[in-house]
Amino acid sequence: MLLPKLNLHRDIIVLNHKGDKIIRRQTVQQFKKIQIGLSIILVITTLTLLANSFEKSWQTDITPSNHITNELRVITRISPNTYFESDDGPSGFEYALLAKFADSINKKLVITTTDSNSELFAQLNNQEVDLASAGLSTNQTLNGKVLYGEPYIESQPLVVYRVGNQKPRKPNDLIGHEVVVPADTNHSASLEKIQSKHPELQWREINNVDYMDILARIENNEIEYTLLDSTDFLLHQGFFPRVKKAFPLGEKVSFAWAFSTNTANSELLLAANQFISKIRQDGTLAKLEEQYYGQAVHISQVDAYEFAKNITHKLPKYINTIKNIAQQHELDWELLAAISYQESGWNPLAKSRTGVRGMMMLTLPTAKEVNVTNRLDPEQSLNGGAVYFNKLKNRLPSSVHDPDRTWLALAAYNVGMGHLEDARVITEGKGGDPNSWYDVKQSLPLLTQPKWYSKTRYGYARGYEPVHYVQNIRHYQNVLSWNAIAKQRSAKK
Numbered sequence: 001m002l003l004p005k006l007n008l009h010r011d012i013i014v015l016n017h018k019g020d021k022i023i024r025r026q027t028v029q030q031f032k033k034i035q036i037g038l039s040i041i042l043v044i045t046t047l048t049l050l051a052n053s054f055e056k057s058w059q060t061d062i063t064p065s066n067h068i069t070n071e072l073r074v075i076t077r078i079s080p081n082t083y084f085e086s087d088d089g090p091s092g093f094e095y096a097l098l099a100k101f102a103d104s105i106n107k108k109l110v111i112t113t114t115d116s117n118s119e120l121f122a123q124l125n126n127q128e129v130d131l132a133s134a135g136l137s138t139n140q141t142l143n144g145k146v147l148y149g150e151p152y153i154e155s156q157p158l159v160v161y162r163v164g165n166q167k168p169r170k171p172n173d174l175i176g177h178e179v180v181v182p183a184d185t186n187h188s189a190s191l192e193k194i195q196s197k198h199p200e201l202q203w204r205e206i207n208n209v210d211y212m213d214i215l216a217r218i219e220n221n222e223i224e225y226t227l228l229d230s231t232d233f234l235l236h237q238g239f240f241p242r243v244k245k246a247f248p249l250g251e252k253v254s255f256a257w258a259f260s261t262n263t264a265n266s267e268l269l270l271a272a273n274q275f276i277s278k279i280r281q282d283g284t285l286a287k288l289e290e291q292y293y294g295q296a297v298h299i300s301q302v303d304a305y306e307f308a309k310n311i312t313h314k315l316p317k318y319i320n321t322i323k324n325i326a327q328q329h330e331l332d333w334e335l336l337a338a339i340s341y342q343e344s345g346w347n348p349l350a351k352s353r354t355g356v357r358g359m360m361m362l363t364l365p366t367a368k369e370v371n372v373t374n375r376l377d378p379e380q381s382l383n384g385g386a387v388y389f390n391k392l393k394n395r396l397p398s399s400v401h402d403p404d405r406t407w408l409a410l411a412a413y414n415v416g417m418g419h420l421e422d423a424r425v426i427t428e429g430k431g432g433d434p435n436s437w438y439d440v441k442q443s444l445p446l447l448t449q450p451k452w453y454s455k456t457r458y459g460y461a462r463g464y465e466p467v468h469y470v471q472n473i474r475h476y477q478n479v480l481s482w483n484a485i486a487k488q489r490s491a492k493k
Contacts, residue, residue, distance in 0.1 A: 048446060061091065072107035074098055074113060075123050077134040079210055079233045080482055081292060094133045097152060098283075101275050116208050117184035121146065124260050130268055132258040135229065137186030139253055142236040147261055149269055151254035152285060155229035157190050159246040168225060168246045171198050178224040179203035187227035190250040191467050213309060215240045229253070239482055241304035291403070307341070307476060314346040318320060318359075321379055322339045322419040329386040336386060338476035339410070343385075348378040360385025389413055400435045406491050407437040410473055411444065411466040413457060422456035423463065433463075443466045 057333055070149040076083045076094060083092040090099070090111065112129060114120050124132045124147055138148045159168055171194050182188040183205040195201045206214070211232055217223040224282045228236070233245055259269050281284040315337065322340065326333035343361040344350035356363050358381035367375050370391075372384035393409040395417060400408060412420040423443040424434035432439035446452040447463035 009317070070106075070108050071110045072088045072098075072102045072105065072131075073110045073112070073129040075120050075129040075132050075134070076208060077115065077117075077120070077231075078113050079135070079212065080478070081231060082134050082214055083113065093288065094135070096132055096288055097276075097279075100279070101272060104275055105271050115210055117182070118207070121184070121258075122417060127260055128345070129258070134158070135232070135255055136258050137189070137253040138256050139186055139189050146258045147269060148256040148258055149257045150273040150441075152276050152280075153231065153255050154252050156252050157187060157227050157229040157249045157254065158230055158233055159225055159314055160215075160218065160228050160233065160243055161225050161246050161247050162221060163242045163244050165221070165224065170247065171201065171249065174225060175200045179218075179226065180214060180223045181205055181227050182209050182211065183207045185352070186229075186253055190253075191226065193250055211236060212239075215243050218243050228484060231293060235478075237304055239479060241308045287436075290311060290438055307479065309340070310346060311480070318346060318382075322382060325386055327383045328383075331389070331391055332477070334477045334480040335406070335473070337480055338357075338473045339385065339389065339413070340382060341476055344472050347382065349376055361372075362388070370410065376481060392417060397435070404435060404437045407470050407474070409438060410470045411437075411440070414465070414469040415444070415461055415466040417459070417461070418458035419456075419461040420444075422458050422461070422464070423447060425456065435471070441470070 078084050078096075079092070081093045083090060083098075085097040095111075098109060098111075112123065116125070117134070120132050120134060123129050131149075132146075136148070138151060159174070162165060166173075168177070175198065179191070179202070180192070181203060188203075188205060191201065191203050211226075211228060213227070214223065214226050215236055218226060219242050225246070227249060228245075231246075233261075237243065257272055259272075276285070279288075318339070318340075320339050323333045324338040340346060340359050344359050346359065348359045349357075350359070350361060351357050352361060358375035359378050360381045362370070362372060362375050362381060362384055366388055367373075367384060370384040370387040372380045374380050375384075389409060391411045393405055395407055395412075396405055408420060411423075420440075422447070423440050426443040426446055427436075427439050428434040430443065432442065434440060442466050444461075444463035447456070447461040452459045
């Protein structure tokens, strides 16, 4: 598996909920793979590397001291947007923030995971950890037992339900129905506010579950309704295609790291607040948000359902071939599978109006270039597509680093390297970073406008298409990874 290279110089010490210690040494080139204790085996490749894809403009001026001078001890939950372990290192939006913060204060990051918010806050208050990072809302007052730092993201609580069941449209519609939320979350506080106006509203809290568990029960018709933050919904909707948002409930909430009220944490809290303020000001935070959550916004409920169905009915026929070819070309197999699904829906006989054919939808010139003699042969098509994709990656300047390198190459696979270079030139001319997918994707749609494409070398292009193309592939890749993880979680229960 070929992964973008990291740029950190610290140990990552990971503790699972049983207290088993795992040490990962990050070098300039890669994570050394050390598999001790944890069994989550798949990776969302694009997410793994975001913690290290930006310049260190976020370095803090405060280096807090604590009783373990070289460690930053954090407790979190395992989820797509918080933290999870993979073969190639820790991943997750909140992990990305934590990794940057630890690096900015020259600390080793020590992570403990738990499925229970009660346990999370207990360890925090007992000073077993320095901070908690697990999608914690600042409206969880907890009777003044914790201090919240500077908020790093906002989210809107949503009522969600299963497609095919009665859709609630307002709080009154929840009365008399089963509403279930994980215990010790901000959603109980949101429901309490609504209950003041609707006294008959009732709900049930469940301990030691996360939203993967709750949503699986809604998908299986075991629960009617739950509350889910909009950020969580974006990441989870592809895993549970029958789960749909009904209506927003209450006001937006802010998420922040939680600290013990112990005064020993005062310097750490100040450093954390300074760090969040800096990455918000320099744009790093916005880029992280887009890269973690932006890939899901283009997927419709129908697309999500169709993809889930094809994972079951189509993918098994080709998965071994995909894995073998991906390994040969040092690609993540989920990425290759996602590309081939976006191109053909895993249909080896696919044909477009322009004459491209096969699993990877190769043109005749491209097929000849990568030595494909039969575009309708799945193995040949997948191999040719992998070769061509790697060629595109290699043609990008050395100044382009992963994960942006992968995403820009995907755009070139769709729209052509010439049009991609035009968009990069436009990006640079507008003061953006031509090596950043975040910036280039703003420029690609401009290739539909005469004002812009008339000044380019290759002219007009349907620039919206590669943007959606890349976002879709990133989403499919994430779903494939988490689909396997969900199966593993179910097998353990």
